[in-house]
Amino acid sequence: MFLRNIWYYALPASELKPGQMLHKVLLGEPVVFARSKEGEVFALRDLCPHRGVPLSSGRLCGKGSTVDGNTLSEPQIECPYHGWRFGPDGACKAIPSLVDGQQMDVGRIRVRRYPVREQQGNIWIWMPPVSDGPVLEDTPEPDHEPPVMPAVESRQPALIERMIFDCHVDHAVIGLMDPAHGPYVHRSVFWRSEKSMYAKEKAFGPSEMGFTMLPHAPSKNSRFYKILGGGLTTEISFRLPGVRVEHITAGSRGSVVGLTSVTPLTETSTEVTQSFYWTLPVLGALKPLLRPFVRSFLKQDGDMVNIQKEGLKFDPRLMLINDSDVQAKWYFRLKDAWKEAGETRAAFTNPVKPATLRWRS
Ligand code: FES
Ligand SMILES: [Fe+2]
Missing domain, CATH: 2.102.10.10 (Rieske [2Fe-2S] iron-sulphur domain)
Known part of the structure; x- marks a missing residue:
């Protein structure tokens, strides 16, 4: 469902x-x-x-x-x-x-x-809610609006890459917010290696329909951030149903906004779209390099999902551990709260509480 x-x-x-x-x-x-x-x-x-x-x-x-x-x-x-x-x-x-x-x-x-x-x-x-019978009336207008990307006003994405993952939306979403797979799955020259892993501590708080990793200096072992130069802060927010927005601010030089959206096509296929907006001129020049990087990054996740699919055929019980899987736990709690609000017609209450999470990656 x-x-x-x-x-x-x-x-x-x-x-x-x-x-x-x-x-x-x-x-x-x-x-x-x-x-x-x-x-x-x-x-x-x-x-x-x-x-x-x-x-x-x-x-x-x-x-x-x-x-x-x-x-x-x-x-x-x-x-x-x-x-x-x-x-x-x-x-x-x-x-x-x-x-x-x-x-x-x-x-x-x-x-x-x-x-x-x-x-x-x-x-x-x-x-809108599923209905099996004939449609007699127009769909009522939505009670909220879709997310707006910060800092980019009415700009269009400068780069869009899409991929279909052969999995249920939940596996794609929790893969997206999983901080522990980076050094293993994204082991490319552009990203990081497990040798550069170190312990991290990040503060989170509830935000509209989801949660936010509060503004912080981005990982020092990631080459993508190095391209953008020093003095960066990044804020990463997730909201239901599967929207992740990363806003990187490079001081007065400008911003980069990454939108990752995860949309179920069917029970077993999910479309992941990665779009980037930027106001930093340096990225315009780097765009030809960036595109293959984004594509290979998505493909690394997609390939892992395909390997995982082989195991999931046996319907195993899965684990979510502290603290690296806490965001995934929040995702499931947010979903439950959303469904419950829909069923009881009550207002949605965000179940996420402020927390500091620690993991190595
Ligand atoms: S199937 Fe008869 S008009 Fe569409
Ligand atoms: Fe990934």
């Missing part, structure tokens, strides 16, 4: 061009994303309620275009099978086979609408 009533990272905004549709399975549900010629993005369940044809295989009719003798006042998706058309609100707008006198309230036929937000070059999608 995946968390609902929450924003998931869906895709980079640059991937959906005006006048285009894009099909994607998220949390096991088929979704069609569409961007009108005017630039607005909307998302619907990618199944025609008539006979289940993916709407994304039809066409996106633009606002102002004439379809079947009607000039459209909004963009509509036309199903390729019998031409039913659906608006951005998910309501059916036309059933072309009807003749005069055949009374039918077409607007009552609906396909589920997913609220979306486009900000800072990202498209976020709100996943």
Whole structure:
């Protein structure tokens, strides 16, 4: 079961061009994303309620275009099978086979609408509760907003790398917040080696829908930070459902913001997207070097997940130890609290308490 009533990272905004549709399975549900010629993005369940044809295989009719003798006042998706058309609100707008006198309230036929937000070059999608029955009403508006990257205003990511991990979202998320695997899994020349391991102590506190490793000087055994020069501070926050934001400040020289988002596609596949924003000019010049580094970093995690999958086939009991796995424990507690709040319709209370964690890495 995946968390609902929450924003998931869906895709980079640059991937959906005006006048285009894009099909994607998220949390096991088929979704069609569409961007009108005017630039607005909307998302619907990618199944025609008539006979289940993916709407994304039809066409996106633009606002102002004439379809079947009607000039459209909004963009509509036309199903390729019998031409039913659906608006951005998910309501059916036309059933072309009807003749005069055949009374039918077409607007009552609906396909589920997913609220979306486009900000800072990202498209976020709100996943409402699962419903098996027919959709009779529009999806209510979300009660909170997706995360905003600090210090980068309306900039777009300067670098995006994505990878699909063959695992349940939980394994991808806890791999992301696992401080002890670095020297073993990311043993590349650019990162660190187990010979340079030392004991660390980091202060954490609760933050919006998650927790934050409070601002500190970054690890001295990491080469990535060395590239950025001295005088750095970094703050790393995690929030549900699987969003990690690292904000590195290089004094007056500028900032680097890394967004790692983990989105379940199905029960057994998870998309991890790593985006970087920066206001530091030096990184523009280093970008060609940075991309292969980010890619190999993600691949190292993905390869480990694939090895782990072989073991998980036997459904073993797993362990979470102190203190290196405490963030993973918090993740599971946060998830439980989110689910409980959804079920009881109570306000979500963050179960994380301020703590200092110690580990070697
Ligand atoms: S299946 Fe879509 S219109 Fe018939
Ligand atoms: Fe990793």
